[in-house]
Amino acid sequence: MSFYRNAVWFVKGMQEYTKSGYEAAAKHFAPADLDVNLSGRSFMVTGANSGIGKATAQEIAKRGGTVHMICRNKGRAETAKDEIVAQSKNENVHVHIVDMSSVRQVWEFAQNFSQNNKLHVLINNAGCMVNQRELTEEGLEKNFATNTLGTYILTTALIPAMKKVEDPRVITVSSGGMLTQKLNVDDLQSEKGTFDGTMTYAQNKRQQVILTERWASQHKEIHFSSMHPGWADTPAVQSSMPSFHAKMQSKLRTEAMGADTVVWLAVSAAAIKQPSGLFFQDRKPVATHLPLASSRSSPQEEEKLLAVLEEFAQSFKP
Numbered sequence: 430m431s432f433y434r435n436a437v438w439f440v441k442g443m444q445e446y447t448k449s450g451y452e453a454a455a456k457h458f459a460p461a462d463l464d465v466n467l468s469g470r471s472f473m474v475t476g477a478n479s480g481i482g483k484a485t486a487q488e489i490a491k492r493g494g495t496v497h498m499i500c501r502n503k504g505r506a507e508t509a510k511d512e513i514v515a516q517s518k519n520e521n522v523h524v525h526i527v528d529m530s531s532v533r534q535v536w537e538f539a540q541n542f543s544q545n546n547k548l549h550v551l552i553n554n555a556g557c558m559v560n561q562r563e564l565t566e567e568g569l570e571k572n573f574a575t576n577t578l579g580t581y582i583l584t585t586a587l588i589p590a591m592k593k594v595e596d597p598r599v600i601t602v603s604s605g606g607m608l609t610q611k612l613n614v615d616d617l618q619s620e621k622g623t624f625d626g627t628m629t630y631a632q633n634k635r636q637q638v639i640l641t642e643r644w645a646s647q648h649k650e651i652h653f654s655s656m657h658p659g660w661a662d663t664p665a666v667q668s669s670m671p672s673f674h675a676k677m678q679s680k681l682r683t684e685a686m687g688a689d690t691v692v693w694l695a696v697s698a699a700a701i702k703q704p705s706g707l708f709f710q711d712r713k714p715v716a717t718h719l720p721l722a723s724s725r726s727s728p729q730e731e732e733k734l735l736a737v738l739e740e741f742a743q744s745f746k747p
Contacts, residue, residue, distance in 0.1 A: 434609045434722045441719070445710070446605055446659040447680040451689075454711035458689075462697040462712075467494030471548050472695060475499040475529060475583070476555030478509040480663035481602060484688035485552060485695070490517035492696065497546070499538075499555065501528045529555045529579035530565050532745040539586035540747070549594050550695045551587055553580045553601040553637070560626035562619060567745065570618040572626065576633035577617070581640060581738045582745075588648055596701065597651045600694045601641050603708065605657040607634035608719050612726035614733045635724075638708055638717055639731050640738075645706025652701045654694050656709040661687030 444450060472489050476482040477498035486496045490513050498513075500506035506524045514522050527538045542548070556576050563571045569578065584599055591597035610631045617636075619629045641655040661682040693712050694700045707714040718724050 431609070431722065431724075434719055434724065437719050437722070438605065438608050441608075442605060442660060443680075446657070446682075447677075448682045448686065449680070451659055451682050451686045451711060454713075455689075458712060459699065462693060462699045463488075463492075465492055465696050465698075467492040467696060470550065471495045471497065471546065472550045472552065473497040473499060473542075473548055473587075474552045474554055475527075475580075478502065478505045480684055481658050481661060481687045481691065482552075482554040483509050483513070484684040485554065485691045486522070487513045487516060488685075488688060488692045489695065490514070490519040490522055493519060494696075495521040496523065497542075497548075498522065498524050499527050499529070500524060501526065501555075529583070530557070530569075530571050530575040532565075532567055532569065532574060532578060532582060532741070533747060535579050535582045536586065536742075536745060536747050539583050543587060543590040547594055548587060548591055549596065550598045550600070551584060551591065552691060552695060553584060553599070554691070555579070556602070556630075556633075558626050558630040562624040569741075570620075570629075572629045572633055573618050576630065577636045577640075578738060578741055580637060582742050584640075584644065585742065588644075588651065592648070592650045598695060598701070599641075599644065599651060599653045600691055601637050601653075601655045602691060603637045603641075603655040603657060604631065604634040605659075605710070606631035607638055608717075608722070608724070610635040611724040612636065612639060612730055612734065614726075614730050614737065617734075617737060636734060639726065639734060641708070642706045643731065643735060645704075649705070652705045654700070654703070654705070654707055654709055656690050656694060657715075658682070658687035658690065659710070663687065 472494050474486045477486045478500040559571045565574050638655045645653040659682045708717045
C-alpha cells in the first residue's frame with residue numbers, strides 16, 4: 430500500500446469522511462429529494478440487520494417500500510425487522526437468511542427469489558473485514574468471498590429480473606479506503622505476502638467500484654452506482670477496527686448519516702439524472718482515484734477481473 434496514497438487519503442478523510450464533513454455537505458442537500466412514496470417498489474438490502482444496512486432498510490420502509498432484508502443471523506435479523514416495522518408502521522418487511530460468503534447459498538437464493546418476486550432496487554451493503562486469513566467451507570478467502578464474489582453473483586443473478594421492472598437500480602456500498610488500492614487481479618484471494626485484513630478489504634472495495642463501472646457499460650437498462658458512506662460508527666467498525674474506532678469515535682458519523690447517500694441513490698429522482706456507473710460521496714459523484722496516486726488499472730486487468738469472477742461463479746452455480 431503506497432505511503433503517499435495512505436497519507437493523502439487520511440487527510441482527505443479527516444476533512445470529508447467525518448461527522449463534520451457530513452454536516453458541511455448536508456447544508457447543500459435538497460430535502461425534497463427524499464420526500465417520496467415508495468409504495469409498490471421492492472428493495473433488497475444485504476447486511477440489513479445492523480449499521481448502515483439497517484438504517485437504509487428503515488428509511489425505505491418509512492416511505493412505504495417493500496424491504497427484503499438479507500441477513501446471516503436469524504435472531505438478529507428478526508429483532509431488526511421488528512424494530513423497523515414498529516418504527517415505520519410498514520409490515521412489508523421480509524427477512525431472508527443468506528450467508529453472503531457462501532457462494533452456493535447466494536446462487537440458490539438469487540435464483541429462487543427471481544422466480545417468485547419483483548425487485549426494483551438492489552443495495553449491496555453486506556461486507557466483512559476479517560483480519561486473519563480465513564477460508565470459507567468452499568475454500569475461498571472470506572473477505573473476497575463476501576465482499577467481491579458474493580456481491581458479483583447476487584447482482585449478476587438478479588440483473589435479468591431487474592430488467593423487467595421500471596426504474597431498476599443497483600447501489601453498492603463501497604469505501605473511500607479503496608482509494609488507497611490499485612486493482613491487483615493476480616492475488617484476488619490474498620495468498621501472497623503477509624496478510625493484511627484492512628488492505629484486503631480496501632482491495633475488495635476497489636473491485637466493487639470497477640464492477641459497478643463495468644455493469645453500467647454492459648446493462649444500460651439499469652442505473653448502477655457505488656458510494657462511500659464516510660467513517661460511520663457501526664458495529665462492523667467497532668469489531669473490525671477497534672483502535673481506529675477508539676481514536677475516532679467522537680468524529681464518526683451516525684449510522685443514519687452513513688446511510689443517507691445510499692437512500693438518496695435508491696429512491697430519489699435526482700440520483701438517476703446522474704450517469705450510471707459513478708462513485709458517490711454525500712450525494713455527489715466524486716473521483717475514484719487520488720491525484721498522482723498511480724492507482725488506475727488497465728482495461729485488460731479489469732477484463733481479467735470479470736473473467737475470473739465469472740469463472741468462479743459458474744464453478745459454484747447449482
